[in-house]
Amino acid sequence: MTTFDVLLRGGQVVDTDGIRHLDLALRNGKITARLTPNEPAEAAHIVRVGGRFLLPGLVDAHVHLREPGMTWKEDFASGTQAAIAGGVTTVLVMPTDEPWTVSAADFKAKRALAEGRIFCDVGLQVAVGRDRSELAELANLGATSFEIFTSDVPPDFLHASTADLQAAVEAVRAAGGMVAISPGDQSVLDAELARLTAGRSTAADFVRSRPGHAEAQGIARAILAAATAGAPVHIRQSNSRQGMAAYRRLRDLADVSIETSPQCLMFTASDYERLGPAAKASPPWRDAADREAVRAAVADGVIDIIVTDHAPHLMAEKLAQAEDFAAVPGGFPGVQTLLATLLMLVDDGLIGLSDLVRLAASRPAERFGLGSHKGRLQVGFDADVLVLDPDRPTVIRGSDQLSKAGYTPFEGLSTSFSLERVFLRGQEVPMHKMSGKTGFAGMAQGLVVMAER
Structure with a gap:
């Protein structure tokens, strides 16, 4: 025996x-x-x-651990301790640190920083910039995704036009990587920011600067780029009713998936009054109709993956410019509370335990190249x-x-x-x-x- x-x-x-x-x-x-x-x-x-x-250990496919370069906010050790304490046994780490993870040298250096200091398993994601000569090497190194940003990032990583987006998606497909796109519209963001009074802005201004129709346009462009390139594409944080409508209508055109987060299923813009700058993150919380549209998409199985977008800042940093919401750094911790918040959705009857496993374990593992050994018992x-x-x-x-x-x-x-x-x-x-x-x-x-x- x-x-x-x-x-x-x-x-x-x-x-x-x-x-x-x-x-x-x-x-x-x-x-x-x-x-x-x-x-x-x-x-x-x-x-x-x-x-x-x-249950299988959860796979959080959208986490910022702030290392290298911003380790006073978080590092591999503290972030992965938080993850494992909350039932997340694998985190997929975004590339937006200092420096951004964009080259093979960046990837290897970040991997070396993590080894021996992590309390859960970690996958590394990379950013797509102007120089795409190392994409195939990064895929061979095991990058779990190639992140393409369409708004709200430094110029070197901004793919604001349809042509730029399409070229980037096709380059990742040729390298054999998994594309992930953060949907947005830089022209809308620029126009809204231009309306602000310098040094003075509110949470309502923040919500207006990233409207649901801009998210929907970003989702539509991502799906069409995926269809044209024949590439698998994952769409990052989405939480608007227009975005959900666009995704429902267009998703059959390509091999696409989409994510949201617990906070987008639980809070609305009215909660900024109670929580203040500590609650700022992108996408902004919207009205009750948006939240219900996203909850309906989860209940219907339209949402593929739930992530945290764990992106910690110290509270002192969040409050330093509280009178100017636009200047408040975006993001807050979430990886330790992913399981608990999903279980709240189970308590509410929105999902069952089997749905929880699909949304936060098996599906993210499958989508990001870990499906042969992660996400299922x-x-x-x-x-x-x-x-x-x-x-x-x-x-x-x-x-x-x-x-x-x-x-x-x-x-x-x-x-x-x-x-x-x-x-x-x-x-x-x-x-x-x-x-x-x-x-x-x-x-x-x-x-x-x-x-x-």
């Missing part, structure tokens, strides 16, 4: 197509068997998880396992956050579930309570992962 390393007895395994009473066997960092309840088996370590739900996959207690509530507190930012816009919100255990490639993460925060008794054990070509 095979002896397993770990045997999880009595759990309910959550797959994308349902929930099954199974025992889960782990060996050499992989899931090696799905056994009928109490099926005879031997293991070095048996964990009784009766009544608990077993199937034999042969990495043993990234979350154990959820359905009978012990969780309240989100800023004091529990491990991000250097140390706050959360979800302060005080709660879910009926709690995260009881986390396994990363078969090893239980030794979390314990320390000074009011979740700490770690063990060493960093994450790996830098490569996309499959």
Whole structure:
């Protein structure tokens, strides 16, 4: 009889197509068997998880860890500790650091910074600039996406025209990479910013500067570029009713997917009055009709992936120019609260646990080249396992956050579930309570992962 390393007895395994009473066997960092309840088996370590739900570790496909160059905000160690504490076992890191990750040398240097300092697995994403000569090499190095920006970025990375966007998409397709496009319209943004009084702007001005119709135009252009190039394209943060309408109408033209975030499903522009500059991020929160359109897209299965866009700044930085909302740095922490906020959507009845697995584990893993070993509790996959207690509530507190930012816009919100255990490639993460925060008794054990070509 095979002896397993770990045997999880009595759990309910959550797959994308349902929930099954199974025992889960782990060996050499992989899931090696799905056994009928109490099926005879031997293991070095048996964990009784009766009544608990077993989910694959989440894959957050949109995370900013601020390293290199901005490590006072976040770094690989702090950001990945926050991730694993919240049930995210793989993060895909955006390239907008200092310097931006755009060349093979940048990629290798960033990978070297991460190795030995990460508490969950990490994939690296790269930006597409004017020089595209190294795209194939970056794909061979394992970049999980090639990010194309259409507004609100430095000129070297701005693809404002349809011709620029199309050329960039075609170059990534030729290199064999996965395209990701942040939708927007720089001309609309420029016009709205020109209307502002210098040094004085409000949250309402911020919302007007990035209207839903500009997002919809960006989505339409992204889909048409994908169709023309024959390239797979993922569309980044989207949260407007016009954007959802455009995506619904055009998505069958190409191999495309789209993401949103928990905050876009929970908050509206009216929440800026309560939360202030700390809540600024892009896209802006919109009105209730926009939020309901995005929630309907999640419920209908139109939204493919839910991400956090974890992008921390210190609170002092957020408040330094509070009288000028346009000058407030955009972004806030979110990776540690992804699971909890998704479980709130389960509590609300918007999604089920199987939908949660699809939206935040299996689909992002598949889309970004990790689908053979991440995002599912199937034999042969990495043993990234979350154990959820359905009978012990969780309240989100800023004091529990491990991000250097140390706050959360979800302060005080709660879910009926709690995260009881986390396994990363078969090893239980030794979390314990320390000074009011979740700490770690063990060493960093994450790996830098490569996309499959």
